[in-house]
Amino acid sequence: MISLYNIKAIIKRFFQPSPTVIREFDLETLPWIDQPNADIDGFARQFASRYTDLPYDMAEKLHFWKENGYVVLDKVIAPEWADQLWRETEELIANSEQYKVNIRVDLPDYQHAPVQEARALPKSVLGGKFIKFMDFHNASIIGKKIMLHHSIVTFLEAVFGERVVAMQSLLFKFGSQQATHQDFAYVVSEIPSHLAAAWIALEDVQIDAGPLYYYPGSHKLKKFDFGNGIFFNGNSTHNPNDFARYLDEACQKAGIERKTLLIKKGDVLLWHASLAHGGDPIRNADMTRKSYVCHYSSVSAYKHHRHRAADEPKRYSLNGADVFLNPSLPDQEDIFRAGETM
Numbered sequence: 001m002i003s004l005y006n007i008k009a010i011i012k013r014f015f016q017p018s019p020t021v022i023r024e025f026d027l028e029t030l031p032w033i034d035q036p037n038a039d040i041d042g043f044a045r046q047f048a049s050r051y052t053d054l055p056y057d058m059a060e061k062l063h064f065w066k067e068n069g070y071v072v073l074d075k076v077i078a079p080e081w082a083d084q085l086w087r088e089t090e091e092l093i094a095n096s097e098q099y100k101v102n103i104r105v106d107l108p109d110y111q112h113a114p115v116q117e118a119r120a121l122p123k124s125v126l127g128g129k130f131i132k133f134m135d136f137h138n139a140s141i142i143g144k145k146i147m148l149h150h151s152i153v154t155f156l157e158a159v160f161g162e163r164v165v166a167m168q169s170l171l172f173k174f175g176s177q178q179a180t181h182q183d184f185a186y187v188v189s190e191i192p193s194h195l196a197a198a199w200i201a202l203e204d205v206q207i208d209a210g211p212l213y214y215y216p217g218s219h220k221l222k223k224f225d226f227g228n229g230i231f232f233n234g235n236s237t238h239n240p241n242d243f244a245r246y247l248d249e250a251c252q253k254a255g256i257e258r259k260t261l262l263i264k265k266g267d268v269l270l271w272h273a274s275l276a277h278g279g280d281p282i283r284n285a286d287m288t289r290k291s292y293v294c295h296y297s298s299v300s301a302y303k304h305h306r307h308r309a310a311d312e313p314k315r316y317s318l319n320g321a322d323v324f325l326n327p328s329l330p331d332q333e334d335i336f337r338a339g340e341t342m
């Protein structure tokens with residue numbers, strides 16, 4: 001006999017709504033510029049008084065962004081700022097035993113624990129390839145000042161139509177050689193379409209140093225399905241290699257030509273959450289490709305530090321944007337202070 005308890009259990013098992021599988025960004029919360037009839041000229045006119053001190057034309061850049069999914073801002077970071085950030089990175093490598101800054105190591109020997117504190121790693125590994133210095137901005141005042149540079153955050157504030165919150169950063173000494181991807185699959189905020197990134201050249205990029213490549217207009221492609229929607233996580237049945245193959249083929253089919261980023265020290269590439277990009281192979285093993293990548297969201301989409309979802313974050317604010325202090329490593333915050341007087 002089927003008891004009431006069993007009936008309830010059957011109903012629960014078969015009629016519970018399954019977790020929503022996301023296949024596209026939600027139209028309602030899409031940044032205004034990604035909406036079909038975005039009035040870019042009207043927007044730029046409305047806020048024109050805010051843009052008079054920028055070294056670029058806001059309306060022109062916004063049109064280019066909508067069409068291509070990226071913009072390049074020339075000469076926005078002072079060379080002394082780029083040099084200071086790099087001096088601090090070299091200090092971290094040289095005296096790594098003193099620092100707890102997190103490092104991601106994408107080498108076979110580290111697959112069991114790819115993220116380690118700097119002090120736990122041999123200097124030969126730290127100063128080599130397949131290394132990402134994670135959230136260095138938390139340790140560095142100049143890192144924070146570059147991340148929240150007026151020219152960068154003013155553009156992104158225009159794109160989101162809201163206050164900008166920086167989410168995370170990665171510093172590279174060498175080219176990443178990373179397969180083609182779109183960042184929204186890996187860097188997820190409460191509103192996944194509220195995401196953009198900056199690639200900041202800390203030296204002139206050489207063609208043999210494994211430059212960044214990208215596909216203009218690829219932000220409009222149909223999204224890849226990891227088997228459980230558009231985000232890559234523990235339940236995905238497809239992997240980053242499948243993602244890369246899909247994107248390379250989709251761009252080829254759409255006739256999109258792959259571009260190589262050969263910008264100069266202090267120049268910045270800003271890219272859309274869905275711009276397909278990756279790192280070219282390093283053809284000259286001795287060549288560095290010093291760069292600083294920062295990811296950004298909006299105040300409505302990134303409300304808590306990703307390590308401490310329940311707590312109100314402590315903020316560093318500059319140029320009308322915020323970045324959260326790292327609640328997991330409070331004694332490493334701003335240990336590099338030279339940026340204070342720059």
Ligand SMILES: O=C(O)CCC(=O)C(=O)O
Nearest residue numbers: 175176177212278279293
């Ligand atoms: O700089 C690179 O080579 C890749 C960086 C990148 O793809 C990313 O951080 O999303």
